[in-house]
Amino acid sequence: MADRGLGTKATRHRTIEKLYDRGYIESDPPRPTALAEAVVAAAEEFAEHVVSEEMTARLEADMTAIADGEKSLEAVTAESREMLGRVFEELRSSREAIGEHLQESLKEDRRLGPCPECGEDLLVRQSQGGSYFVGCDGFPDCRFTLPLPSTGEPLVLEETCADHDLRHVKLLAGRDTFVHGCPRCAAAEAENTDDEVIGPCPEGGAGEGGELAIKRLRSGSRMAGCTRYPDCEYSLPLPRNGEITVTEERCEDHDLPELVIDADDDEPWEIGCPVCNYRAYRAREAAEELEDIDGIGTATAEKLADAGIDSPQALASADPETVAETVEGVSAARLEDWQGQLAG
Ligand SMILES: [Zn+2]
Ligand SMILES: [Zn+2]
Numbered sequence: 001m002a003d004r005g006l007g008t009k010a011t012r013h014r015t016i017e018k019l020y021d022r023g024y025i026e027s028d029p030p031r032p033t034a035l036a037e038a039v040v041a042a043a044e045e046f047a048e049h050v051v052s053e054e055m056t057a058r059l060e061a062d063m064t065a066i067a068d069g070e071k072s073l074e075a076v077t078a079e080s081r082e083m084l085g086r087v088f089e090e091l092r093s094s095r096e097a098i099g100e101h102l103q104e105s106l107k108e109d110r111r112l113g114p115c116p117e118c119g120e121d122l123l124v125r126q127s128q129g130g131s132y133f134v135g136c137d138g139f140p141d142c143r144f145t146l147p148l149p150s151t152g153e154p155l156v157l158e159e160t161c162a163d164h165d166l167r168h169v170k171l172l173a174g175r176d177t178f179v180h181g182c183p184r185c186a187a188a189e190a191e192n193t194d195d196e197v198i199g200p201c202p203e204g205g206a207g208e209g210g211e212l213a214i215k216r217l218r219s220g221s222r223m224a225g226c227t228r229y230p231d232c233e234y235s236l237p238l239p240r241n242g243e244i245t246v247t248e249e250r251c252e253d254h255d256l257p258e259l260v261i262d263a264d265d266d267e268p269w270e271i272g273c274p275v276c277n278y279r280a281y282r283a284r285e286a287a288e289e290l291e292d293i294d295g296i297g298t299a300t301a302e303k304l305a306d307a308g309i310d311s312p313q314a315l316a317s318a319d320p321e322t323v324a325e326t327v328e329g330v331s332a333a334r335l336e337d338w339q340g341q342l343a344g
């Protein structure tokens, strides 16, 4: 870009960010998406002025000229306005053709491979609730679907499963980004994995008879869930990767074994009792969120969490008088001040 006189040092970083945000490039190192290639092709075909480097380079040279006092602002804006007018006219007259072009390429970026039931293409789709899944392009005639993990935004990779001829899926979720692989393989693995009962379900009193079992879901995620599901919906999330070892040590409070996760590239992770581990995790999360509020420190956040106020939402709807009576050192007025911050 520098060689061609495009952009400045300050804008190049933002340009790359924008390319990611708009789905024109993906992965690291970046590769162009089918959408990006289609946008360029459509622009070249229907609006050649937009893609001409001369136009951008000329505008930037003009801006420098204004800064150096060599050209007047009025002359340059009049010229740019005329240039942009021409560009928009080109785009407007071919709007529909461009739209079709891009629609087709958006689909290309979501295409996985053949549907095992009808032979049409499987695509990454989004439900009305916003969650992603694999559906068939032959819908509604074909209703074949596969689940996808509930974390992150799916990215279809070039890599293809040799058994199912399906492209692998990666889930982009910041630091939690992971490769899900072939969705059919993930579903098959879940079907071939037996649930492993580890102890009594902590929900429901004696006589309920529900047991907690380590389960692998067809979406590839793992959890400890009740064997009485769907009558009992008690479940705890477990890490997606790594081998789970059920140790001999048991938690006295929950009569559950302590778990250890062995991942390839990491030290073994001693989760301990899954119920205690999850509670500790929730308490940490809650305290962290409450600490974002001005005037709430770690000690206060913990005291509030103990009193059942374990999220900013719970704080917002708490009754100040009741809290003042039950949480030591927190007056009704202080609580109202925090609630005011949340409302603002
Ligand atoms: Zn199908
Ligand atoms: Zn596969």
Ligand SMILES: [Zn+2]
Pocket (backbone or CB within 6 Å): 201, 202, 203, 204, 210, 211, 226, 227, 228, 232, 233, 234
């Ligand atoms: Zn249960």
Ligand SMILES: [Zn+2]
Pocket (backbone or CB within 6 Å): 251, 252, 253, 254, 255, 256, 273, 274, 275, 276, 277
């Ligand atoms: Zn426990």
